[in-house]
Amino acid sequence: MNRNHFKYLLVVLFLTLLKPSFAQTDANDIIVTKKGERISCSITRQDSARIYFKVGGNMSNIEANIPLSEVSEIQYSEKKQPKLPTLGQAPGTEQKDDYVTPNTPTVNLQSKKLELPKKENSITIFAGGAWPVGNFNRTDLDTNEIGPGKAGVAAGMNFTHMSKKGLLFGLNAFISNNELNTEPITNKYLYHSDSVWKADKANWRAFGIHLSVGYHKVFSEDLMVYAKINAGYISLKYPEVTLRVSSSQYLKFNSSTADAISFGASAGMNYRLFESLGASFEISYLQANCKFNEIIVIGEAPAIPINKKITQTKRDVKQSYQNVFVTAGVNYWF
Numbered sequence: 266m267n268r269n270h271f272k273y274l275l276v277v278l279f280l281t282l283l284k285p286s287f288a289q290t291d292a293n294d295i296i297v298t299k300k301g302e303r304i305s306c307s308i309t310r311q312d313s314a315r316i317y318f319k320v321g322g323n324m325s326n327i328e329a330n331i332p333l334s335e336v337s338e339i340q341y342s343e344k345k346q347p348k349l350p351t352l353g354q355a356p357g358t359e360q361k362d363d364y365v366t367p368n369t370p371t372v373n374l375q376s377k378k379l380e381l382p383k384k385e386n387s388i389t390i391f392a393g394g395a396w397p398v399g400n401f402n403r404t405d406l407d408t409n410e411i412g413p414g415k416a417g418v419a420a421g422m423n424f425t426h427m428s429k430k431g432l433l434f435g436l437n438a439f440i441s442n443n444e445l446n447t448e449p450i451t452n453k454y455l456y457h458s459d460s461v462w463k464a465d466k467a468n469w470r471a472f473g474i475h476l477s478v479g480y481h482k483v484f485s486e487d488l489m490v491y492a493k494i495n496a497g498y499i500s501l502k503y504p505e506v507t508l509r510v511s512s513s514q515y516l517k518f519n520s521s522t523a524d525a526i527s528f529g530a531s532a533g534m535n536y537r538l539f540e541s542l543g544a545s546f547e548i549s550y551l552q553a554n555c556k557f558n559e560i561i562v563i564g565e566a567p568a569i570p571i572n573k574k575i576t577q578t579k580r581d582v583k584q585s586y587q588n589v590f591v592t593a594g595v596n597y598w599f
Contacts, residue, residue, distance in 0.1 A: 293342035294318070298335050308339070384598040385427050387535070389545050391594030392420040395441045399552070400585035404449045409560070409582045411504065411518060412450045414443030414469045419590045427481050433491055435477035441588060443469045445504045460510045460567045467504035471586060473527055473551070474498055487537040492530070499527040501555045501586050507564075514572055516564040523584070527553035535596060545594045550587075557582040 296304040296316065306318035309328070316339070317330045397414040404413060421439030428434075447464035454462045479493025505520035533547030560579040565572040 295340040296331065296336060297338040297340065298331070299337045300335075304331075308341075384541070385429070387423075387425050387427075387543075387596040387598045389423040389425065389594045389596035390421075391423065391545065391547065391592040392418070393590060393592030395419040395443055396589045396591070397443055397587065398550075398589055399587035401443075401587040404446070406449050406453055407583075409579050410584065411445070411506070412448075413446045414588075415446050417441060417443035417468075419588070419592060421592075423477075423594075423596075425477075425596075427489075427491075431480050431482065433477070433479040433481045433493055435479075435493065436475070437477060437495070438474045439472070439590075441471045441590070443471075443588070445469060445506060447506065447508075451508065454508060454516075458510075458567055460514070462508045462510055464509075465507045467506035469504055469586075470502040471588075472500045473553075475527070475529075477531070479531075487543075488534065489536075490532075490534045492532045494528070494530050495549070495551070496526075496528045498524065499551070499553045499555070499586065500524050501553070501584065503557055503560060503582070503584070510567050514565055514567045516562055516566060516575065519561045519563070521557045521560055521582075523555040523557045525553040525555045525586075527551055527586070537598070541598050543596045543598060545596050547590070547592050547594075549590045549592075551590065553586045555584045555586055557584065 294306055294308045296306060296308075296318065298304070304318070304320070306320050306329075308316060308318045310317045313333075315330045315332055316336060317328065319328050321327050395417045397416070400413075402413050406412065419439055419441040421437060423435055423437040425433060425435040445464075445467040447467070451462040451464050454460070475495040475497030477493045477495050479491055481489055481491035483489045501523050503518075503521040503523070505518065507515055507517045509515045529549055529551035531547055531549035533545060533549075535543050535545050537543040558580065560582050562577040562579065563575065565574050567573075
């Protein structure tokens with residue numbers, strides 16, 4: 266072997282030993298963006314706002330980063346078992362027994378998908394139907410009663426806090442409108458006066474504010490159900506209605522307002538549509554016993570031989586308010 270051959274063998278051996286150190290390797294990880302783009306790379310580090318990675322191999326000098334808000338999934342190489350901090354945890358932070366998970370996106374290491382933080386507060390705007398039940402739907406009238414309600418509408422707003430232990434606390438306000446069923450009162454006056462009475466359209470209107478306490482259970486990433494009891498205050502407006510036999514023969518019941526303590530119960534579900542927006546569905550029952558201090562009735566009742574003028578004050582008029590609400594709404598989570 267001459268001297269030139271020996272030099273050639275030394276160069277080949279040298280290159281063979283140094284090749285693993287200087288050659289670029291294939292990318293280990295894949296970052297999937299919310300736009301559907303797939304970035305083949307080697308992740309170097311992560312913090313609460315961004316993911317840092319290299320493209321072109323582990324030894325590449327080309328380093329880039331991407332905001333967490335644009336990432337939908339991270340796929341780690343099977344050969345690579347990095348001890349990288351989770352998304353939302355600063356590098357070098359150790360998770361101790363008293364560690365509180367930050368309210369930022371994290372990566373589930375089993376599914377290798379980005380998980381959104383749990384949001385515990387919501388504001389819901391809802392609307393739906395109101396169906397009278399019980400005494401508020403009874404057509405047999407007592408002495409001072411004017412009549413029950415018909416199916417109506419309701420709307421309102423809820424604020425809800427749902428703790429991690431499953432407890433639920435809330436505050437809600439609502440308004441409802443039930444048309445007065447005038448058939449019982451016109452039949453009553455027909456029986457007493459032998460005259461055919463007609464009634465103008467009128468409505469029972471209510472406004473209420475309630476505190477809620479209950480329990481909720483999460484069934485999936487997007488679906489949650491709950492049940493709660495409600496207690497608070499309601500203001501019920503007595504309908505202003507005029508009963509007529511003719512233009513000169515009438516009875517007008519003037520409006521009045523009564524306040525009362527009310528209570529009820531609700532059950533419903535929330536379904537997350539987007540990161541902070543969801544849809545809600547709820548069935549609830551509300552009851553209150555209202556008492557109007559006085560109801561003034563004026564008019565001219567038919568009589569023989571002439572009409573009889575009337576000015577009457579009905580005192581301590583009792584009215585039960587019992588409604589079943591079926592509502593749907595939109596909630597914002599924060």
